[in-house]
Amino acid sequence: MALRHAVLAALLDGEYSGYQLSKAFDIGVANFWHALPQQLYAELTKLEKEGLVAGRQVVQETRPNKRLFHVTDAGRAELEQFAAAVSKPSFIRDDLLVKVQVADRIGTASVIEQLEERASAAEAKIELLGNLLRQLRGDADEEEFLRRGARIGPYLTCLRGLAFEQGHRDWCLRITAVLRERQTTDAKR
Amino acid sequence: MALRHAVLAALLDGEYSGYQLSKAFDIGVANFWHALPQQLYAELTKLEKEGLVAGRQVVQETRPNKRLFHVTDAGRAELEQFAAAVSKPSFIRDDLLVKVQVADRIGTASVIEQLEERASAAEAKIELLGNLLRQLRGDADEEEFLRRGARIGPYLTCLRGLAFEQGHRDWCLRITAVLRERQTTDAKR
DNA sequence: GCATCATACTCAAGAAAATGATTAGTCATA
DNA sequence: TATGACTAATCATTTTCTTGAGTATGATGC
Numbered sequence: 001m002a003l004r005h006a007v008l009a010a011l012l013d014g015e016y017s018g019y020q021l022s023k024a025f026d027i028g029v030a031n032f033w034h035a036l037p038q039q040l041y042a043e044l045t046k047l048e049k050e051g052l053v054a055g056r057q058v059v060q061e062t063r064p065n066k067r068l069f070h071v072t073d074a075g076r077a078e079l080e081q082f083a084a085a086v087s088k089p090s091f092i093r094d095d096l097l098v099k100v101q102v103a104d105r106i107g108t109a110s111v112i113e114q115l116e117e118r119a120s121a122a123e124a125k126i127e128l129l130g131n132l133l134r135q136l137r138g139d140a141d142e143e144e145f146l147r148r149g150a151r152i153g154p155y156l157t158c159l160r161g162l163a164f165e166q167g168h169r170d171w172c173l174r175i176t177a178v179l180r181e182r183q184t185t186d187a188k189r
Numbered sequence: 190m191a192l193r194h195a196v197l198a199a200l201l202d203g204e205y206s207g208y209q210l211s212k213a214f215d216i217g218v219a220n221f222w223h224a225l226p227q228q229l230y231a232e233l234t235k236l237e238k239e240g241l242v243a244g245r246q247v248v249q250e251t252r253p254n255k256r257l258f259h260v261t262d263a264g265r266a267e268l269e270q271f272a273a274a275v276s277k278p279s280f281i282r283d284d285l286l287v288k289v290q291v292a293d294r295i296g297t298a299s300v301i302e303q304l305e306e307r308a309s310a311a312e313a314k315i316e317l318l319g320n321l322l323r324q325l326r327g328d329a330d331e332e333e334f335l336r337r338g339a340r341i342g343p344y345l346t347c348l349r350g351l352a353f354e355q356g357h358r359d360w361c362l363r364i365t366a367v368l369r370e371r372q373t374t375d376a377k378r
Numbered sequence: 379g380c381a382t383c384a385t386a387c388t389c390a391a392g393a394a395a396a397t398g399a400t401t402a403g404t405c406a407t408a
Numbered sequence: 409t410a411t412g413a414c415t416a417a418t419c420a421t422t423t424t425c426t427t428g429a430g431t432a433t434g435a436t437g438c
Contacts, residue, residue: 001393001394002394002395003394003395005284009287009291010290018417019416019417030280032282032286032287032290033287034281035396036396038418039394041416042418062405063403064402064403064415064416064417065416065417067417079291082288083296083299084299087283087288087303087307089310090282091222091223091282092219092221092222092349092350093280094221094222095276095277097220097222097279098221099271099272099276100221100342100346100349101198101221101342101343101345101346102197102201102268102272103342103345104340104341105342106269107273110272111272121278146367146371147367147370151293152367153290153291153292153293153294154290156290156292156364160281163359164353167349167353168279171348174348175348178335181336190423192424192425208384208385208387224425225426225427226386226387227387227388227426228424228426230388249385251385252386253385253386254387
């Protein structure tokens with residue numbers, strides 16, 4: 001029971017199809033949860049059966065028909081209950097960290113490459129989130145928006161996503177530099 | 190095939206029993222992976238069957254007997270292959286973020302409480318990791334240790350863990366402040 | 379002297395998540 | 409005019425993770 005609340009949370013801002021949701025889970029929602037399209041479709045089906053979301057068919061001419069979902073009162077109640085319950089702690093879980101842990105014992109070359117790829121992926125995400133934040137707050141500056149903005153939830157989670165990506169990028173670059181220097185030092189011996 | 194590599198990575202630094210590993214997964218290893226004891230025991234059994242780790246029985250007088258495991262050559266090879274393969278991107282996945290996303294739509298009181306609990310849990314973790322880092326680098330300062338230290342892998346992953354916890358704490362405190370101020374502003378209206 | 383904690387591990391069941399394959403029309407582009 | 413990307417989804421399977429219970433002994437604290 002975990003993805004379900006992320007879906008409800010994402011759906012709170014309007015009507016979305018499974019497909020649109022899966023796009024949202026690639027960008028904004030990715031700051032607090034991640035899921036593949038198949039998971040979303042499955043979850044939406046379950047949520048609809050339980051009456052927590054409701055969908056309506058939208059017939060389209062040039063595109064396949066779609067079903068738009070919105071949160072029902074029962075869904076909202078479920079979210080409220082969830083928000084009041086204790087949260088599970090959050091964990092880091094990252095292949096690349098596992099590799100760094102053993103990088104000095106096995107080959108470092110490939111790990112360095114991957115760190116650099118990650119760093120530039122993080123850089124791209126940082127820019128994307130920067131734009132998203134600017135868009136969300138409109139004309140106001142951040143302080144102002146956070147004080148009086150109507151809908152700050154998505155902004156707040158984006159802030160966390162941004163900080164996470166920045167931390168990730170900085171770490172990747174630092175570790176790359178460290179491993180690089182050790183490589184040349186090793187070579188000299 | 191993910192926990193398996195975290196276990197191999199953790200086991201690379203010496204012999205550990207399942208129980209000891211589960212302790213390591215609460216502290217240092219938690220910086221790159223998380224798992225419950227049951228998962229570890231199960232994974233060790235699998236890894237042993239596949240010949241990637243080997244265990245030996247240690248008979249103890251005052252404590253229950255235990256099995257100490259170490260990585261075999263095949264296990265090392267598996268790790269090397271893993272390190273060379275592409276990594277899956279890392280995701281945030283956090284109940285609390287889901288709650289913040291909807292905090293301005295549903296009740297904020299409980300979310301604020303949870304943010305504060307998280308902040309102090311992060312604070313505790315920060316101290317713990319600070320000590321761990323000091324212990325790992327011994328007398329040397331960080332730059333020096335990273336240049337010439339023998340085993341920097343665990344240090345590097347701890348650095349990421351530390352930065353993550355700091356980012357998490359800062360975010361929690363900031364959001365707490367924002368939500369608090371909005372509460373009082375709302376009340377005045 | 380009783381309770382609780384720490385060591386050390388096992389088993390089973392169930393929920394959640396990831397993976398892979400498939401369908402089918404539209405649109406842009408090379 | 410083939411190629412691939414985009415919209416919109418479904419189905420089946422497998423892997424992974426979580427939850428909960430249980431066993432047994434010694435040490436520590438009040």
